[in-house]
Amino acid sequence: MLKQIKSGNKSMIIAFVLCFIVIGASELKADRPIKMGAQSTDIYLDELKGERVGVVVNHTSYVDQVHLVDFLVSKNIKVQKIFAPEHGFRGNHSDGAKVSNSVDPKSGVSIVSLYGKHKKPTDQMMQDIDVCVFDIQDVGCRFYTYISTLFYVMESCAKNDVRLIVLDRPNPNGDYVDGPVLDLKYRSFVGIAPIPIVHGCTIGELAKMYQGEKWISNASKLQMKVVPCQGYDHRMKYVPPIAPSPNLPNYKSIRLYPSLCFFEATTASIGRGTEIPFQVIGYPDSTMGDFTFEPQSIPHVSKYPKHEGEVCYGESFPNDEDYPTFTFKYLYNWSKKFQCTNDFVDRPKWMNLLVGSDLVVNALQKKIPLSQWKEKYSKDLTRYKQVRKKYLLYPE
Structure with missing residues (x-):
C-alpha cells in the first residue's frame, strides 16, 4: 500500500514550498558545471553601458549569487524598468494570479506587469528603452507561459526598434521532444507558436526559432543576440538550482509537469495546495486509490486549490531517479475511472488549449485506444524536429 499523506498542517506546507522558491532543494544540481548566459558578462555587459535597459526577469534570474537586476545596478547600468511575467518578479504569485505594477524596494526600479492588463509590452512601455534583456528559467513545455512572454517581448522589441539580448539557460526537459504540435486554431497564451508540448529547446534556441521561422511579426527588424550557456548539451540531466x-518545487515535478498539466482541465487534482504539487493525482472518492492528500489554500502558492479541504484518493509517483518523459497514459488511465468523459474533463475548451488541438477531447469521447493517439500527431512532430535542428545551439 502506498504511503498516505494528509496535508492539513498549513504552516508546514508553506515553509516547505517557500524553501524551494527561495533557495531551492539540496538535490538541485547539474551533472557538471554549467556557465549560464548571464554569467558571460564579457559578452553583453559593454553593450548595456550608457543605455536605457529594460529587463524581463523573475526570481530565477541570478548571476552567481546575485540577482541580475542588483548585479546590473552595481555595474552602473541604467535599469529603466523591470518587466514581470506570470508569478511576478520575485516568483511569489500563484498560478494565474494577476501581477500588478509596483516598485522593487531594493533597487528602486519600476516593475511593469506582463501578466495583468497587458501580456505584451505596449509601445508606451518601450519608449524609454534602448535595449531589453531577457533572463528567465524555462522548463521546456509549450504551456509554460514564460516562452509566450518571450514571444511577445520579441515582437514589441522588433516594432519599437529596441535591441534584445537573451541570456540562455538549460532546459530541464531538453533531452527529448514529444507531444502534439500546436494547431494555430487553438493559439493562446498557453500555446503561442506551432511547437509541440515538449519542445526540446532552451530559451535562446526558441528565440532563434521564433525569429528564423518568422512566427513573430516584424521578425526581420529584430536586432537580437543570444548569449549561450557553456558546458551544456541536450543529453545531460539538468536540475535548476532555484525552483x-x-x-x-523539485526535479520530479518538473519532469512530470508535461504529462500532468492536462489534469488542470479535469475534475482530478494534481496536488496544488500540498507540499507535493505535480507529483500526485487524486479525487475525493475512496475508490480512486490508496494514496491520500488534502489540498489547502497556501498564500502566494495555491489560492483556493481544487478540492480544498477534501481528502483526495489516488496515486503518487515514486521518489526515485527514473522520472518519466511525456505520456498521455496517466490522463487516459484516469479517464477510465469515471463513468463518462464529461465527469472527468469538465473544462474541454481549456483541455484543447493545453493540448493545442482537440485530440484528447475527441479521443476520449470516441473511445480511441491510447495506442492510436500518437498517430494523430506523429507527422507534425517529425516536421517540427527537422525545423528545430536549424536552431540548436548545443549538441543533442
Whole structure:
C-alpha cells in the first residue's frame, strides 16, 4: 500500500514550498558545471553601458549569487524598468494570479506587469528603452507561459526598434521532444507558436526559432543576440538550482509537469495546495486509490486549490531517479475511472488549449485506444524536429 499523506498542517506546507522558491532543494544540481548566459558578462555587459535597459526577469534570474537586476545596478547600468511575467518578479504569485505594477524596494526600479492588463509590452512601455534583456528559467513545455512572454517581448522589441539580448539557460526537459504540435486554431497564451508540448529547446534556441521561422511579426527588424550557456548539451540531466515557479518545487515535478498539466482541465487534482504539487493525482472518492492528500489554500502558492479541504484518493509517483518523459497514459488511465468523459474533463475548451488541438477531447469521447493517439500527431512532430535542428545551439 502506498504511503498516505494528509496535508492539513498549513504552516508546514508553506515553509516547505517557500524553501524551494527561495533557495531551492539540496538535490538541485547539474551533472557538471554549467556557465549560464548571464554569467558571460564579457559578452553583453559593454553593450548595456550608457543605455536605457529594460529587463524581463523573475526570481530565477541570478548571476552567481546575485540577482541580475542588483548585479546590473552595481555595474552602473541604467535599469529603466523591470518587466514581470506570470508569478511576478520575485516568483511569489500563484498560478494565474494577476501581477500588478509596483516598485522593487531594493533597487528602486519600476516593475511593469506582463501578466495583468497587458501580456505584451505596449509601445508606451518601450519608449524609454534602448535595449531589453531577457533572463528567465524555462522548463521546456509549450504551456509554460514564460516562452509566450518571450514571444511577445520579441515582437514589441522588433516594432519599437529596441535591441534584445537573451541570456540562455538549460532546459530541464531538453533531452527529448514529444507531444502534439500546436494547431494555430487553438493559439493562446498557453500555446503561442506551432511547437509541440515538449519542445526540446532552451530559451535562446526558441528565440532563434521564433525569429528564423518568422512566427513573430516584424521578425526581420529584430536586432537580437543570444548569449549561450557553456558546458551544456541536450543529453545531460539538468536540475535548476532555484525552483522555476511555486508549484514546480523539485526535479520530479518538473519532469512530470508535461504529462500532468492536462489534469488542470479535469475534475482530478494534481496536488496544488500540498507540499507535493505535480507529483500526485487524486479525487475525493475512496475508490480512486490508496494514496491520500488534502489540498489547502497556501498564500502566494495555491489560492483556493481544487478540492480544498477534501481528502483526495489516488496515486503518487515514486521518489526515485527514473522520472518519466511525456505520456498521455496517466490522463487516459484516469479517464477510465469515471463513468463518462464529461465527469472527468469538465473544462474541454481549456483541455484543447493545453493540448493545442482537440485530440484528447475527441479521443476520449470516441473511445480511441491510447495506442492510436500518437498517430494523430506523429507527422507534425517529425516536421517540427527537422525545423528545430536549424536552431540548436548545443549538441543533442
